[in-house]
Amino acid sequence: MKGLWYTEHQEAGVAISLKAKTKLHEERTDFQFLEVLDTDTFGRMLVLDGAIQTTMKDEFVYHEMISLVALNTHPHPENVLVVGGGDGGAIREIAKHPHVKKATLVEIDPAVIDASKKYFPEISCGLNDPKVEVKVEDGIKHIAESKGKYDVILVDSTDPAGPAVGLFEHGFYQGIFDALKEDGIFVAQTESPFLTENLIRGVFQDFKSIFPIAKLYLAYIPTYPSGMWSFTIGSKKYDPEAVDTAKIPDTNTRYYTPQIHKAAFALPLFVQDLLK
Ligand code: SAM
Incomplete structure (x- = not known):
């Protein structure tokens, strides 16, 4: 499938993937790795250390x-x-x-x-x-x-x-x-x-x-x-x-x-x- 897919991997051996249009931002802060993506279905999404924190839709x-x-x-x-x-x-x-x-x-x-x-x-x-x-x-x-x-x-x-x-x-x-x-x-x-x-x-x-x-x-x-x-x-x-x-x-x-x-x-x- 075409496009950028963002995948959060869980220790339990489960993953969740969202298709994204683009990555808007990434930085290594003093505490964690911060990313902001623009996903197709859930809108903008905040991710910290690979874990989804929040999306505009839910x-x-x-x-x-x-x-x-x-x-x-x-x-x-x-x-x-x-x-x-x-x-x-x-x-x-x-x-x-x-x-x-x-x-x-x-x-x-x-x-x-x-x-x-x-x-x-x-x-x-x-x-x-x-x-x-x-x-x-x-x-x-x-x-x-x-x-x-x-x-x-x-x-x-x-x-x-x-x-x-x-x-x-x-x-x-x-x-x-x-x-x-x-x-x-x-x-x-x-x-x-x-x-x-x-x-x-x-x-x-x-x-x-x-x-x-x-x-x-x-x-x-x-x-x-x-x-x-x-x-x-x-x-x-x-x-x-x-x-x-x-x-x-x-x-x-x-x-x-x-x-x-x-x-x-x-x-x-x-x-x-x-x-x-
Ligand atoms: N709703 C989110 C989730 O469950 O995925 C959590 C949202 S919020 C972004 C979590 C925040 O907790 C992060 O911004 C993180 O920097 C902050 N945090 C982690 N440890 C902390 C601490 N010891 N004191 C204050 N804030 C902390």
């Missing part, structure tokens, strides 16, 4: 689902932190939320923020919101220095490699518990139930040992390996499944709805088995 699924489940479970999510997420997609969803007064992004690699501003203005637009503060630093350091400060913390990280390894560890999750207020909520992206069973199992047990409420929910993202993606939520007080859906504000979403908020926690049996 980014809304991930960014709405990592943000809005926690924001709409908490009755007053005023002070919100995103660790990672330098593309700005999660921050865009948070900045739209009517209860949020302040959103902080802590991203280790400024090159990701710059590339997103240049090539993905529709995703990075929230970074310019007056409620948003952008800090270029290691999320692990930021969490260690924050105590009882945030209503909601999201870890929108790359896969557990390079600078993101420490973002999947028990000690970091304990630090997040301490950085939250007494009724705070934490969400992390936790990869694919089909390909990273051990990671999901381990992270879930860590969450359960730290947070009174720990649950996993799912969303469907075609450009992430296997398409089925998990998020793990830890909550000190509020049950994400007990939310009063009548109170969920309309923030002009394309995937998330009050019904999907509840349905996302309905897990196939093989995923339930991973959590036992």
Whole structure:
């Protein structure tokens, strides 16, 4: 077949390929190898160290689902932190939320923020919101220095490699518990139930040992390996499944709805088995 094909290879022996018109940008940053391609079907695509981070066509699924489940479970999510997420997609969803007064992004690699501003203005637009503060630093350091400060913390990280390894560890999750207020909520992206069973199992047990409420929910993202993606939520007080859906504000979403908020926690049996 003619044309440029971009292939992400997974350790599990699975690959995903997208046909691209052209490569718009590549650079070796201080932390990772960054590429931007213009794909035929999914539009512009951000890739870090060979792993697809986001595409214009399906980014809304991930960014709405990592943000809005926690924001709409908490009755007053005023002070919100995103660790990672330098593309700005999660921050865009948070900045739209009517209860949020302040959103902080802590991203280790400024090159990701710059590339997103240049090539993905529709995703990075929230970074310019007056409620948003952008800090270029290691999320692990930021969490260690924050105590009882945030209503909601999201870890929108790359896969557990390079600078993101420490973002999947028990000690970091304990630090997040301490950085939250007494009724705070934490969400992390936790990869694919089909390909990273051990990671999901381990992270879930860590969450359960730290947070009174720990649950996993799912969303469907075609450009992430296997398409089925998990998020793990830890909550000190509020049950994400007990939310009063009548109170969920309309923030002009394309995937998330009050019904999907509840349905996302309905897990196939093989995923339930991973959590036992
Ligand atoms: N949605 C994406 C995915 O799951 O493929 C993740 C998006 S976002 C681009 C991930 C970001 O996490 C990257 O920009 C990376 O630089 C950042 N990151 C990795 N380790 C970090 C750390 N220790 N502190 C802060 N940010 C970190």
